[in-house]
Amino acid sequence: xxxxxxxxxxxxRGDRTLLRGVSLRIEAGExxxxxxxxxxxxxxxxxxxxxxxxxxxxxxxxxxASTLFIGHSAALKRALTPLDNLRLHxxxxxxxxxxxxxxxxxxxxxxxxESVPVGALSAGQQRRVALARxxxxxxxxxxxxxxxxALDNAGCHWLxxxxxxxxxxxxAVLFTSHQQSRxxxxxxxxxxxxxxxx
Amino acid sequence: xxxxxQAALSLSAAFFRQFLRHGKTLAASPSDLLNPLLFFxxxxxxxxxxxxxxxxxxxxxxxxxxxxxxxxxxxxxSGKLFASDFEDGSLEQLCLAPHxxxxxxxxxxxxxxxxxxxxxxxxxxxFAVMVGLPTQALPVLVVSLLLGSLCLTLIGAVGSALTVSIxxxxxxxxxxxxxxxxxxxxxxxxxxxxxTRDGNVASWLALLAALAxxxxxxxxxxxxxxxxxxxxxx
Amino acid sequence: xxxxxxxxxxxxxxxxxxxNLVRWLLPVTLILLLVGAFWGLLVxxxxxxxxxxxxxxxxxxxxxxxxxxxxxxxxxxxxxxxxWRIKMADIAMKAAAxxxxxxxxxxxxxxxxxxxxxxxxxxxxxxxxxxxxxxxxLYLGVVALFEAYExxxxxxxxxxxxxxxxxxxxxxxxxxxxxxxxxHQPASIKFTGESAIDASMMYPLLLMIVAFYxxxxxxxxxNMRAELIWHHRQSSWVRQWAGFE
Numbered sequence: 001x002x003x004x005x006x007x008x009x010x011x012x013r014g015d016r017t018l019l020r021g022v023s024l025r026i027e028a029g030e031x032x033x034x035x036x037x038x039x040x041x042x043x044x045x046x047x048x049x050x051x052x053x054x055x056x057x058x059x060x061x062x063x064x065a066s067t068l069f070i071g072h073s074a075a076l077k078r079a080l081t082p083l084d085n086l087r088l089h090x091x092x093x094x095x096x097x098x099x100x101x102x103x104x105x106x107x108x109x110x111x112x113x114e115s116v117p118v119g120a121l122s123a124g125q126q127r128r129v130a131l132a133r134x135x136x137x138x139x140x141x142x143x144x145x146x147x148x149x150a151l152d153n154a155g156c157h158w159l160x161x162x163x164x165x166x167x168x169x170x171x172a173v174l175f176t177s178h179q180q181s182r183x184x185x186x187x188x189x190x191x192x193x194x195x196x197x198x
Numbered sequence: 199x200x201x202x203x204q205a206a207l208s209l210s211a212a213f214f215r216q217f218l219r220h221g222k223t224l225a226a227s228p229s230d231l232l233n234p235l236l237f238f239x240x241x242x243x244x245x246x247x248x249x250x251x252x253x254x255x256x257x258x259x260x261x262x263x264x265x266x267x268x269x270x271x272x273x274x275x276s277g278k279l280f281a282s283d284f285e286d287g288s289l290e291q292l293c294l295a296p297h298x299x300x301x302x303x304x305x306x307x308x309x310x311x312x313x314x315x316x317x318x319x320x321x322x323x324x325f326a327v328m329v330g331l332p333t334q335a336l337p338v339l340v341v342s343l344l345l346g347s348l349c350l351t352l353i354g355a356v357g358s359a360l361t362v363s364i365x366x367x368x369x370x371x372x373x374x375x376x377x378x379x380x381x382x383x384x385x386x387x388x389x390x391x392x393x394t395r396d397g398n399v400a401s402w403l404a405l406l407a408a409l410a411x412x413x414x415x416x417x418x419x420x421x422x423x424x425x426x427x428x429x430x431x432x
Numbered sequence: 433x434x435x436x437x438x439x440x441x442x443x444x445x446x447x448x449x450x451x452n453l454v455r456w457l458l459p460v461t462l463i464l465l466l467v468g469a470f471w472g473l474l475v476x477x478x479x480x481x482x483x484x485x486x487x488x489x490x491x492x493x494x495x496x497x498x499x500x501x502x503x504x505x506x507x508x509x510x511x512x513x514x515x516w517r518i519k520m521a522d523i524a525m526k527a528a529a530x531x532x533x534x535x536x537x538x539x540x541x542x543x544x545x546x547x548x549x550x551x552x553x554x555x556x557x558x559x560x561x562x563x564x565x566x567x568x569x570l571y572l573g574v575v576a577l578f579e580a581y582e583x584x585x586x587x588x589x590x591x592x593x594x595x596x597x598x599x600x601x602x603x604x605x606x607x608x609x610x611x612x613x614x615x616h617q618p619a620s621i622k623f624t625g626e627s628a629i630d631a632s633m634m635y636p637l638l639l640m641i642v643a644f645y646x647x648x649x650x651x652x653x654x655n656m657r658a659e660l661i662w663h664h665r666q667s668s669w670v671r672q673w674a675g676f677e
Contacts, residue, residue, distance in 0.1 A: 050294065360577065370576055374574075378597065381604045381607075431590070
């Protein structure tokens with residue numbers, strides 16, 4: 001069974017139809033990138049597939065796996081520490097040990113920042129805190145909307161490894177990025193320009 | 199990587215986690231806790247300045263003054279309830295959680311109430327003395343504000359959830375929420391009025407309690423639906 | 433029956449159906465209004481206490497009754513839109529809100545005009561007038577919320593939630609205002625008690641209430657048709673209707 005099956009999806013925004021007739025099947029072990037020019041509806045489609053947007057979405061979307069979504073906003077409370085932010089994260093559906101979180105934070109090179117309020121961290125560091133969830137989550141299907149923004153080279157490299165590792169261990173990832181073919185032949189592209197409605 | 203068959207989080211644990219998340223955020227910014235109290239203090243000061251210092255007249259108007267100001271204080275803070283969640287993306291994650299959004303939002307509302315309405319009810323006797331509310335009415339004032347502020351917060355949360363995606367939604371929030379606050383104001387201030395003349399307090403407090411229970415049961419449903427709609431607008 | 437309900441959801445069908453309905457209902461409503469106004473304002477006997485000034489109830493009461501019912505109609509459309517996701521219900525709700533608000537406004541203004549000769553002042557915090565004022569705020573809230581949303585599909589859903597919350601609250605508001613009024617009753621101007629009204633005054637009033645219901649229905653349907661044309665201005669059935677194709 002595919003992890004995600006979307007058939008003939010149309011996305012409307014207000015009076016305008018953005019995309020029409022999008023069909024997509026994601027199997028375990030696959031890596032997908034949504035590509036297309038700015039404003040074509042990459043984020044809207046991803047939100048619809050993740051089950052976030054409902055209004056203006058037509059067609060059948062069936063998701064058969066536990067999912068994780070990381071969008072443009074990091075969903076972090078500025079007043080809380082990275083430790084608290086991850087421990088009390090609202091979308092996490094399993095209990096998390098502190099040890100796991102410390103491990104995840106050191107994986108994104110934030111060891112030593114566990115007790116600093118997130119608001120005091122830089123944009124790139126905040127991004128890393130959000131992405132540290134990737135080390136904790138049991139979800140099989142990841143939706144990552146522009147995950148590479150604000151990351152330095154080392155961060156990008158870490159994230160690429162993380163994604164590749166997840167796919168290799170039987171998970172699946174759907175992501176957007178302004179950079180084409182980050183993973184070369186390993187990835188599938190879904191070009192949304194084909195589905196854009198005029 | 200944790201095993202996929204790890205025990206899922208129970209609903210009560212998820213409720214408590216969300217409560218803690220919001221509570222810790224509130225506790226980290228003391229000004230958010232103090233501002234409603236300060237607002238209450240200052241607006242109560244305005245009434246003797248506007249109405250004249252005559253103690254008799256003030257004490258006659260005290261129940262109404264205290265309740266109206268409490269309502270305004272609640273209105274002022276309820277706009278903030280989901281604003282940061284909407285801006286920082288927490289709301290998206292809340293919607294994706296496997297637990298009902300209504301319950302998780304209720305946890306947040308409850309934490310918010312403890313930090314605002316609950317505190318305000320506890321310190322209200324201080325302000326009541328300033329406007330000369332008869333001492334025998336003080337316990338009733340506290341109880342009525344405890345029950346009433348829970349209603350006000352829950353109803354305010356519905357309004358906040360509906361307007362959170364609107365830029366500069368503050369005034370709109372007042373417009374849609376004030377009519378819904380009318381029964382709470384009437385029941386609460388009537389209880390205090392009756393307490394000053396040793397009248398029938400219990401029935402007003404019972405009505406207020408009934409209203410609190412009804413809002414506790416129904417408001418979360420509206421809040422959950424409204425939050426999803428706001429996400430679609432944003 | 434089901435096929436009829438199903439057809440109601442189809443924009444071109446509803447547009448035609450609404451057109452026929454208005455063509456038939458508008459003259460009937462106008463005749464009822466004229467007859468009711470003539471009967472109530474000229475034929476019915478004057479009140480033994482208030483003289484002729486009571487005749488404003490032939491506008492005030494129907495407007496108040498239909499304004500309240502209109503809120504329930506709006507909330508019902510909202511519930512249909514939330515549960516069955518029928519777009520026509522969104523349009524009905526959006527069309528009903530301003531009409532209801534105007535009716536509430538009429539009830540308030542006529543109430544104030546009535547108050548002048550009756551109580552000697554334009555505004556009295558009477559239980560019914562106060563409830564009507566709060567109903568006016570409730571309507572304004574729905575209209576303002578709709579305008580504030582950018583995404584109009586989301587706006588309709590938000591208004592549906594708000595009007596349902598309002599519907600649950602309206603009986604509580606009305607009851608609480610009644611109790612509030614009796615708690616603070618000055619006792620001297622008890623006027624709005626359930627006094628028996630004579631049949632010669634009652635019949636024209638009933639006629640006017642029916643006429644106002646008709647007026648509400650006609651206005652809402654006309655509003656919906658206008659909204660439908662605008663919403664589907666690109667589609668072929670509107671272009672055909674307008675003679676562009």
